[in-house]
Amino acid sequence: MTTARSWWRRGDDHRAGAQAAKEAAAEAFYELDTAQRDLTLSVETITAVDRSPAGRKAAADFQTLGHRVDEVSGRYIATVDEHDLDAVDLDLASATRARNAFTLAKDEILKVRADLDRFAQSLEPLQSRAATELARLAPAVAQAKQSLLAATQALDTVRAGGLRADGLAARLAALGPELTKLNQGAGAHGVQETIGRADEVRRAAEEIRAEADRLPQRAKEIDNRLVSLRTRVQAITTRAAQVEPTLSELRRGFSAACWQDLQRVPEQAAAAAAQAEQRLRETRTARDEQRWEDATAGLTAVRELLSETDAAVSAAGDRLRRLKEVSKDPQAEIDRTRFAVRDAQRLAMQGRTTPDPRHAGPLDAAVTRLDAAVAALTGRHPDYWAFLTETAAIRGTVEGVVADIRGERANQR
CATH class of the missing domain: 1.20.5 (Single alpha-helices involved in coiled-coils or other helix-helix interfaces)
Structure with missing residues (x-):
């Protein structure tokens, strides 16, 4: 009885060892399957979001790993089918072979599982970006x-x-x-x-x-601008009619050179006012038809036209005023220009014993030009407009020299 019981226990031990190996392999297989499913979701997330080469490589690498998982899983399932541990006549040799087979299957599964884990870690940056997206x-x-x-x-x-x-x-x-x-x-x-x-x-x-x-406010602004521009057109028309008397006074009091360039201002102003009226009517139509872009463009065109016309109309009155002032007292314009030249000369000499030729040349020329302009004020009707134009140009030259001097000194600090 004792001998028989010993052999029975030894057989049962081998069956238990094989069963333990089978259960370990099954647990490893289950964990591999779970890891593969989780990783599949991660890779699908990455490929759905990331169309870059890195994303495509991740999908390709996972497919390669998937083939290995399938191969290992297939061998494990074949091992399960091959070894029946519940057989009553399971002998020692069969139990040993089963235990070894299940142990080998488990080792293969764990190896692939480790590769899956490493691959999963390598995907973490891609997965993080994909999750953010x-x-x-x-x-x-x-x-x-x-x-x-x-x-x-x-x-x-x-x-x-x-x-x-x-x-x-x-x-x-x-x-x-x-x-x-x-x-x-x-x-x-x-x-x-x-x-x-x-x-x-x-x-x-x-x-x-x-x-x-913004559209209601835009419509209101267009309406207001239409009213404002119509008022400006009327004002320009009225002022244009006053240009001819101004030209008559210029003709009586000054030489032709002082007013010839203004001869066509009344005609041009009248034409511009008529053109502005037409554009306003077109703009009004565009606004009524709610063509907002066309209405806005029309308003801009009318405003520019009126600005040009206003400048031309104002030029005649401004010309007459300036000519009267200089004809009455040309010395004021002379003194103003001479002061600008002398002030620039003093600036050019600051900290120097001799002026820089780059500055002295234009300033000396300015003195000569001013003397020539003053000398030209002769005869019954001098060309005062040429005189005013020249003095303004001289001051412009002087201002340029002053700007150069100050700029150079600022750079030397």
């Missing part, structure tokens, strides 16, 4: 849709106030296909592409909403 996805799409809704509501409000806003409505309608793609989701178009599309839709919708919000 995914975290941006839902808010980006939500913000885009909210912006579209806000733009739609802003347009409805504008239209309720009697403004058509056809251009803004067309721009909003053009975003419809983009909204459809957003609704189709990242699975159809990729995460990065969807985030980029959402950002573009949001920006476009926000611009439409902002322009819609």
Whole structure:
């Protein structure tokens, strides 16, 4: 009885050892399968977000690892099918072979599992970036849709106030296909592409909403500017009619050289005023038809036209005033110019015994030019306009020399 019991226990020990090896292999297989499933999700996340070479390489490397996992798993399953540890007649040799086979299968599984773990660690930077992108996805799409809704509501409000806003409505309608793609989701178009599309839709919708919000104020500003410019046109027309009497006074009191360039100002001013009137009518029509861009462009054109005309009309009166002043007292203009020259000469000599030729030359020439301009004031009707033009040019030259001197000294500090 004792001998039989010993042999039975020894057989049971071998069966238990094989069973333990089988259970260890099964646990390793289960953990490998779990690790592979988790890693599959990580790689799918990366490939959905990251279209870079690094992302493509991660997918390729994981596929290669997957083949190894399949091979090892296949051998493990074959081992399970091959060894029946529940057999009543399981002998020592069979139990030993089973234990060795399950141990080998477990070792292969653990080796592949270690490779999977290392691969998972190498993916952490890519996975972190992918997770960040995914975290941006839902808010980006939500913000885009909210912006579209806000733009739609802003347009409805504008239209309720009697403004058509056809251009803004067309721009909003053009975003419809983009909204459809957003609704189709990242699975159809990729995460990065969807985030980029959402950002573009949001920006476009926000611009439409902002322009819609400004539209009533823009219409009011255009109306105000139309009234203001019409008043300016009327004022220019009135002032243009006064240019001819000014020219008559210039002709009587001064030589032809002083007023010849102004001869066509009345004609030009009248033509410009008529042109401005026409542009205003066109602008009014554009505003009534709510062609806002055309209305704004028309206002700009009228303003520029009136500015040019105003300058030309003002030139005649300004010319007469300046000529009267200089004819009555040319010495004031002479003294003003001579003072500018002398002041520049004193500046050029500061800290020097002799002036720099680059500064002395233009200043000496300015003195000569001023003397010549004064000498030309002869006869019954001197060319006072030429005199004023020349003195202004002399002062301009002197100002340039002064600026050069001060700039050089500032650089030497």
